[in-house]
Amino acid sequence: MLELRVNGALLEVPEPPVGRTLAETLRDDLGLTGTKIACAEGHCGACTVQLDGVPVLSCITLVHSVGDAEVTTIEGLRDHPLVDAFVRADALQCGFCTPGQIVSAAALVAADPEPTRERVRHALAGNLCRCGAYPRIEEAVLTWRD
Amino acid sequence: MARLIRTEKEVEGRYTEQWVVVEGDDAIDQWPRGPGAVVGRPATRLDGHQRARGQAIYTADVQLPGLVHAAVLRSPFARARVNKLDLSRALELPGVVGAIGPDDCHVLQTEPGYHGAPVAAVAADSFARAREALALVEVEWEELEALLDPEEAVRQGSVHEEARRYERGDVDGGFAEADVVVEAEYRTQTVLHNSMETHQSVVRWEGDTLEVYISTQYIWGVRDAIARTLELPPDRVRVICKYMGGGFGSKNNPGDYTYIGIALAGRTGRPVRCALTRREENLATGNRNATIQRLRAGARSDGTLVALDGEYVNAVGWAGWSGPTYGPVEMLYACDNVRTLTHGAKLNLPPNAAFRAPGFVEGTFGLECLLDELAARLELDPLELRRRNHADHDLADGRPFSSKNLLECYRRADAHWARRDEVRARSEGPVRRGTGLASQIWYGGGGPPSYAWVRVGSDGRATVITAMQDIGTGSRTAMAQIAAEELGLPLDRVRVELGDSARGPYASISAGSSTTPSMGPAVRAAAADAGRQIVEIAAQRYHVEERVLSLQDGHVVNADGGSWPLEEVTGLLEDAQILGKGARGPNPTGMRVLTFGVQVADVAVDVETGEVKVERLAAIHDVGRVINPLGARSQVEGGIIQGVGHTLSEERLVDPQTGRVLTQTLDAYKLPTIADVPEMVVELLDIPDDHLTNLGSKGLGEPPIVPTAAAIVNAIRDATGADVRSLPVTREEMLRALAEARERERLAAAPA
Numbered sequence: 001m002l003e004l005r006v007n008g009a010l011l012e013v014p015e016p017p018v019g020r021t022l023a024e025t026l027r028d029d030l031g032l033t034g035t036k037i038a039c040a041e042g043h044c045g046a047c048t049v050q051l052d053g054v055p056v057l058s059c060i061t062l063v064h065s066v067g068d069a070e071v072t073t074i075e076g077l078r079d080h081p082l083v084d085a086f087v088r089a090d091a092l093q094c095g096f097c098t099p100g101q102i103v104s105a106a107a108l109v110a111a112d113p114e115p116t117r118e119r120v121r122h123a124l125a126g127n128l129c130r131c132g133a134y135p136r137i138e139e140a141v142l143t144w145r146d
Numbered sequence: 147m148a149r150l151i152r153t154e155k156e157v158e159g160r161y162t163e164q165w166v167v168v169e170g171d172d173a174i175d176q177w178p179r180g181p182g183a184v185v186g187r188p189a190t191r192l193d194g195h196q197r198a199r200g201q202a203i204y205t206a207d208v209q210l211p212g213l214v215h216a217a218v219l220r221s222p223f224a225r226a227r228v229n230k231l232d233l234s235r236a237l238e239l240p241g242v243v244g245a246i247g248p249d250d251c252h253v254l255q256t257e258p259g260y261h262g263a264p265v266a267a268v269a270a271d272s273f274a275r276a277r278e279a280l281a282l283v284e285v286e287w288e289e290l291e292a293l294l295d296p297e298e299a300v301r302q303g304s305v306h307e308e309a310r311r312y313e314r315g316d317v318d319g320g321f322a323e324a325d326v327v328v329e330a331e332y333r334t335q336t337v338l339h340n341s342m343e344t345h346q347s348v349v350r351w352e353g354d355t356l357e358v359y360i361s362t363q364y365i366w367g368v369r370d371a372i373a374r375t376l377e378l379p380p381d382r383v384r385v386i387c388k389y390m391g392g393g394f395g396s397k398n399n400p401g402d403y404t405y406i407g408i409a410l411a412g413r414t415g416r417p418v419r420c421a422l423t424r425r426e427e428n429l430a431t432g433n434r435n436a437t438i439q440r441l442r443a444g445a446r447s448d449g450t451l452v453a454l455d456g457e458y459v460n461a462v463g464w465a466g467w468s469g470p471t472y473g474p475v476e477m478l479y480a481c482d483n484v485r486t487l488t489h490g491a492k493l494n495l496p497p498n499a500a501f502r503a504p505g506f507v508e509g510t511f512g513l514e515c516l517l518d519e520l521a522a523r524l525e526l527d528p529l530e531l532r533r534r535n536h537a538d539h540d541l542a543d544g545r546p547f548s549s550k551n552l553l554e555c556y557r558r559a560d561a562h563w564a565r566r567d568e569v570r571a572r573s574e575g576p577v578r579r580g581t582g583l584a585s586q587i588w589y590g591g592g593g594p595p596s597y598a599w600v601r602v603g604s605d606g607r608a609t610v611i612t613a614m615q616d617i618g619t620g621s622r623t624a625m626a627q628i629a630a631e632e633l634g635l636p637l638d639r640v641r642v643e644l645g646d647s648a649r650g651p652y653a654s655i656s657a658g659s660s661t662t663p664s665m666g667p668a669v670r671a672a673a674a675d676a677g678r679q680i681v682e683i684a685a686q687r688y689h690v691e692e693r694v695l696s697l698q699d700g701h702v703v704n705a706d707g708g709s710w711p712l713e714e715v716t717g718l719l720e721d722a723q724i725l726g727k728g729a730r731g732p733n734p735t736g737m738r739v740l741t742f743g744v745q746v747a748d749v750a751v752d753v754e755t756g757e758v759k760v761e762r763l764a765a766i767h768d769v770g771r772v773i774n775p776l777g778a779r780s781q782v783e784g785g786i787i788q789g790v791g792h793t794l795s796e797e798r799l800v801d802p803q804t805g806r807v808l809t810q811t812l813d814a815y816k817l818p819t820i821a822d823v824p825e826m827v828v829e830l831l832d833i834p835d836d837h838l839t840n841l842g843s844k845g846l847g848e849p850p851i852v853p854t855a856a857a858i859v860n861a862i863r864d865a866t867g868a869d870v871r872s873l874p875v876t877r878e879e880m881l882r883a884l885a886e887a888r889e890r891e892r893l894a895a896a897p898a
Contacts, residue, residue, distance in 0.1 A: 019274075033207035034200020036391075038342045039424040043812035046342060074200035087194035090780045094618025095197025096206075096342035096391030102198060121821045128812065130342050130392050131618055132787030134820040136780055 005068060006030065007076030016063050023047045023058035026073060034074035034099045038128075045127035048100035049073045055107045074099035077106050082144050089140035093131035101127045105141045117142065153732035155593045156739075158395075158500055158658040159470045166594040168729045174674050174840040176771075177631065179833065183699070185631040186832070188776035192623045192642060193389070193616070202389040205361040206421065208348045214243050216410050216420040217276035218403070219266040219283050220430065221258030224292035224494040224805025228256045228265055232284040236268050239282060241275040244268070244414040251409035252375075253402040259464040260496045261806045262429025264402050269410040269418055292494035292805040296438060296461040299491035306462050306490040312476060313485040314542065320453025320483030324444025327453075328520045332439040332512035333872040334855075336461070336798040337791075338428050338815060339501055343391025345431045346421035347400070349407040355382045360404060361390040363397045363617050364655040369647045371400050376408070381648075387615050388645040394788075395500035396432045397617075398657050425810040432499020433798060436461040437471050439512035449526050449534045451481040456512070458488040460505075466498035469505030474513045477740075478587045480537040494805050500657060502788060503848035506588050507855065511873065514584035514856030518863060528860065529556060529563050532585055532744075540738040548734050549835035549842075551768040552585065552742040558829055559583060562746040562764040566864065569748050573865070576754040579761070582860025583746045584853035590769060590845035591739030591838060592663030596730035597651035600629055600672040601723050602680065606700065606713030608633055608673070610642045614653030614665050619847055620777035621661045625669045627773055628841070632673035633680075634697035635712070654730075659741065659845025662773060667839035668730040676726025683724075684715045734837040741849045743767030745786070747824075747857040751865045753884055756877030760790055760858055764827040770844040771834040782828045782850040789854025791818040797874050867891070 001012045004025070013029040023040075026032040026049070035058055038046035042060035049058045050072040077083070082102050085091070092098040101124060108115055108123040115123070120141045129137065148169045155164050181187050196202040233245040245268045248254040255263050266283050270276035293299055321327060347360035356378065362368050365385045373380040390397070407420035422431065437460055444453035458471040468490025476484055501507075521528040533556055539546050566581035573579045598612040610629045616622045626640040633640075643650065654664040677697050684702045685692040694705040701709040716724065733739055748762040765782050772778050795816035799808040809815040834842025859870045868883035 017274075027207075031209070032200075033203070033209075036200075036204075036206065036342070038344070038391075039812050041424065041811060043424075044342070078199045078201075083195060083198045086198045087190050090190065090194075090776050092191070092194065092197055093620070093780060093784060094342065094390065094392040095193075095202060096204060096618075098198050099200040125819045125821045128342070128817050128819065130340055130394070130788075130817065131780075132784030132818070132823075133780060134787060134818075134823045135783050135826060137820060138823075 002063065004066060004071060006071045007073060020063050021059055022049065022061040022063045022066055025063040026058060032073050032075050036096055036099060038096065045104065046097050046100040048103045048127065050103060050107055053107060053110060055104045074103055077102060080106055082106055082109065082140065085140040085144040089136045089143065091133050091136040091140035093133050097127060097129045101129065101137055109141065109144055115141065151732050153594060156589055156591060157655060157660065158504060159473060159589050166732065168594065168731050170671060170675055170727055170729060173731060174671065176834055176840055176842045182631045184627045184637050185773055186775065189623050189627055189637055189774050190776065191620055192626055197389065204343055204389045204391050205346050205348060205359050205387065206343055208359045210348065210350055210417040212416050213348065214269045214271055214414060214416045214418055215273040215276050216267050216269045216407055216418055217273060217280050218264050218406060218426065219280050220426065221261060221263045221265055223258065223287060223289045224261050224294070225290040226258055227288040227290060228285055229288050230286035231266060233266065235282040235284065236279040239275065239279045241271040242268055242279045243270060243416060244410050246409050246413060251405055253405045259494055262426065262496055264406065267406045267410060269414055294493055294495065294800065294802060294805050296459045296491035296493060299493055300459055300489045304492045306468055306492050310488040312472065315483035317453050317455055317483045317485040321444045324452050325447040326520065326523050327442065327444045328516060328523055329442040330516055330519060330871055332441065332515060334437045334508045334511055335873050336436045337434045337501065337796045338798050339394045339396040339432065340427065340815065340817060341392030341394060341396065344422040344424060344427045345397060345401050345403055346419065347404040347407055348417060348419045349404065349411050350417035351411060355384055356408065358383065358385045358404060360385060360387055361397060362387050363393040363615060363657050365613055365615050365645065365647050366652055367398060367655060368400045372404065375405065384648040386646050390615065390617050393617050394502050395504060395657055398500060398655060424812060428810045428815060429496055429807050432497060434501035434504065434507065435463060435498040437508045439471065441512050441516045443516050443520050445520055445524060447524065449524055449531045451479055451535045453483045454481050456486045458486065460488065460490045461493060461495070462490045463493055463495040463497045471505045471509040473506050474509040474587060476542055478513060478585060479535040480541060481535065482541065495800065496807065502785065502851050503588050506852050507792065510584060510586065510852050511855040514853060515859050515871070518582065518860045519869065529559065529583060532556065545736060545738045548737040548739045548837040549770065550742055551831050551833050554831055555742060555744045555766045555768055558766045559744045559746055576752050577750050578753055578865040579748065579750050580861045580865025581746060581748050582857050582864050583744055584856035584860060586743040586745070586767065586849050586853040588659065588741050588849050588852050590659035590663065590741040590849060591733055592660035592845060593733050594730040595652060596654045596664040596668045598665065598668040598672040598728050599651060600676045600726040602676050602716055603723050604713065604717045604719045604721065606711065606716050607639045608635060608676070610640065610669055611650045612644055612653045612665065613647045613650035614644050614661065615656050616644060617656045619661060619781060620774060621656065621665065623777060624662055624773040625665060628666050628669045629673040632670050633677050635700055639700065659848045661845065662843050663839065663845050664730055666773065666841050666843055668728045670728065670840050672726045672728025675728055676724050679724045679726065680715055683718065684710065687715065687718065731839060737837055739838055739844065741767065741769050741844050743849050743853065745853045745857040747861040749858060749861040749865055751862055751880065753866060756880035758794055758862060758875050758880055760824040762825040765850055766829040767849050768831045768833065769846045769849060770838060771842040772830050772832045773843060778830055778846055779828045781846050783826050785850030786826055786854050787818050787823060789851040790822060790824065793855040793858045793873060794875055
């Protein structure tokens with residue numbers, strides 16, 4: 001068994017095979033399908049989760065490397081004000097990239113509650129959105145506390 | 147009474163005649179222009195929280211007991227013959243439950259015609275295991291010579307259909323009387339949809355019914371195609387898509403992967419997921435094909451177009467269709483003499499697929515850039531040139547437009563266009579600034595058949611039921627708004643159940659900017675039918691005449707000022723419900739239903755490095771009545787951003803020697819990021835089309851991507867004097883165009 005700290009709980013998963021990613025473990029073993037896999041090679045940001053508050057790409061993070069770091073997924077951020085801000089600003093269309101966007105943005109606003117436009121763009125440049133909700137995402141993050 | 151109507155149906159510019167059945171009364175008067183209580187007012191997405199919180203279940207998230215995973219062996223060659231295929235070693239790997247080759251499934255190929263064509267597939271208890279097993283499939287490949295050059299393909303007669311020829315008027319005569327003739331060759335690249343959710347489905351047999359969970363734009367199309375292929379009664383195929391992660395035209399049919407999944411489910415007796423990887427996505431799920439466009443325009447000195455001539459080569463690929471690249475030249479301007487010739491080259495390259503306004507994005511780039519070259523030669527303002535050639539009716543067949551407010555779009559564009567001197571003046575050092583514009587024409591009228599039901603319960607809440615799909619455009623929300631408006635209900639008392647062919651009536655495709663104009667009128671008719679029943683019940687209950695009653699703000703309102711809460715009336719039903727049914731009526735006979743617009747771009751070009759930045763883009767579109775201004779703005783912005791990617795960064799690259807696709811990953815294929823987004827100004831005229839349905843709404847998904855490339859490239863010309871004629875505008879292309887412009891200037895300055 002492997003122990004993982006996820007969204008404030010200590011969870012056990014059957015000993016994963018070597019090479020299993022954190023994203024696969026979250027989705028397939030723990031049923032936390034809010035974390036999306038869109039490229040599976042670290043290029044798009046859809047799978048973003050936080051490890052001890054730092055955004056990482058779970059599709060290229062080996063689950064064995066997580067150790068006792070606290071994993072925060074979108075399921076752990078469901079009541080974050082950013083969720084309302086995203087809906088209010090219409091910052092999503094198909095929504096497949098959205099959990100990753102919110103996880104990245106949550107790490108940003110935790111570090112800098114009043115980020116500048118430039119800082120938002122820098123922090124979210126690794127989260128691709130093919131629908132092009134970007135201007136609304138920017139607005140959502142800039143107005144997350146409204 | 148059911149009425150059988152013969153009507154013209156249009157999807158993405160392809161017209162067919164078909165029978166439709168319209169039941170009930172779709173001929174309700176349109177609402178007055180302007181916002182109503184709910185329609186025309188910004189509404190946040192009904193499913194926004196579910197999507198944002200990661201609670202929405204996409205096809206990628208569907209988990210079923212006993213589910214196994216398919217992996218597909220794809221041709222590494224652009225053209226090859228499979229001389230031997232041996233699956234036995236793959237089948238021996240522990241965890242593998244099935245393997246299939248071309249003998250077992252019609253989509254698997256023995257003579258693959260493109261890099262990525264499916265050849266064999268394996269199912270195993272995990273995707274990782276299935277991929278491991280693929281490496282054990284023994285294949286004896288014989289690589290064959292690939293045909294990759296579209297012009298060469300046309301010369302050799304390797305084409306998808308006979309060349310399309312079109313001519314009206316006297317083109318040669320038109321050129322003879324022209325004061326100015328310009329000609330140029332334009333090229334557009336192959337671009338990839340790259341929806342965030344890759345193409346995939348999960349299939350399982352449930353008794354005698356095949357259940358198909360699929361990321362799709364067309365639930366009913368998938369159902370019918372599978373039923374036909376498997377020779378099943380259509381209702382024994384149930385197609386489910388509650389949430390889907392983007393399509394942009396690439397998810398209109400079942401796809402190879404679904405048939406592979408079905409074959410493996412048949413072989414193994416297990417539910418099967420067949421999901422493409424990102425790399426497969428970039429090989430084998432379609433693309434906006436490359437084009438070559440040789441264009442010529444003739445005009446009188448006052449700017450009147452007297453002749454247009456276009457020869458197009460669509461690099462279709464191994465399969466697909468030759469799109470309407472010629473459309474804008476034939477339709478956008480009032481030119482009597484027009485000729486086009488269009489070839490669809492069959493190549494050893496991945497098949498194309500519809501991609502957001504297929505053909506028109508490419509064709510508008512060519513035509514609208516040529517028009518600016520013409521304006522420069524005529525020393526005429528580009529916006530004025532377009533006004534002078536405005537088409538008041540369809541030049542091809544003389545039909546009137548159901549509505550057209552392009553001149554109003556131009557009028558509103560004036561304010562953005564007038565900034566160009568100021569924009570140019572902000573040039574500094576090597577950074578030159580300029581402004582360009584381009585017009586937009588596209589379809590988007592939708593059509594029948596489309597059906598919806600509206601159920602009202604004793605609690606006075608309504609549910610819209612229809613087996614349509616919301617592909618991320620906000621259709622759920624728009625449909626709820628329409629039903630709420632018609633029933634006089636606040637939006638939070640309306641739900642929408644969609645996404646399941648077994649749980650609702652037939653709904654049309656979400657492609658061709660047709661979801662709102664096709665489905666919206668059916669939803670309104672269904673809500674009106676339910677509303678009529680409520681009024682009839684209230685009239686009997688309260689002994690008043692029906693004609694004095696109306697539904698407003700959750701109440702049945704009497705003209706004398708009295709009112710009853712809706713739930714008091716519907717409460718009489720106890721557990722029963724009122725069911726309203728609605729159908730989409732036909733489009734106006736003898737009219738052309740189209741969308742129009744104009745975009746104005748400001749760019750900054752670094753003439754030393756060739757870097758191009760789009761700084762601002764104003765988009766003004768005429769798409770009829772706007773249901774949800776909030777969602778509509780998002781659609782327009784998203785379209786522009788895809789257009790910016792198409793113009794500046796996106797390109798599928800192929801090795802010219804082998805035909806292998808080089809850009810298979812999202813670090814090689816450059817999608818726009820949040821850092822690449824210009825300032826955007828979105829203006830929708832919101833003028834209902836009086837002739838179109840009970841709503842007057844047209845579609846909005848595609849219009850905003852149509853003129854973007856041309857507007858940007860025309861701004862580049864304004865900034866630098868350079869004629870970019872090939873997309874994407876890489877630094878290489880930009881520097882080439884700048885060098886060419888300098889050379890032209892040098893020759894012009896040199897003494898004769």
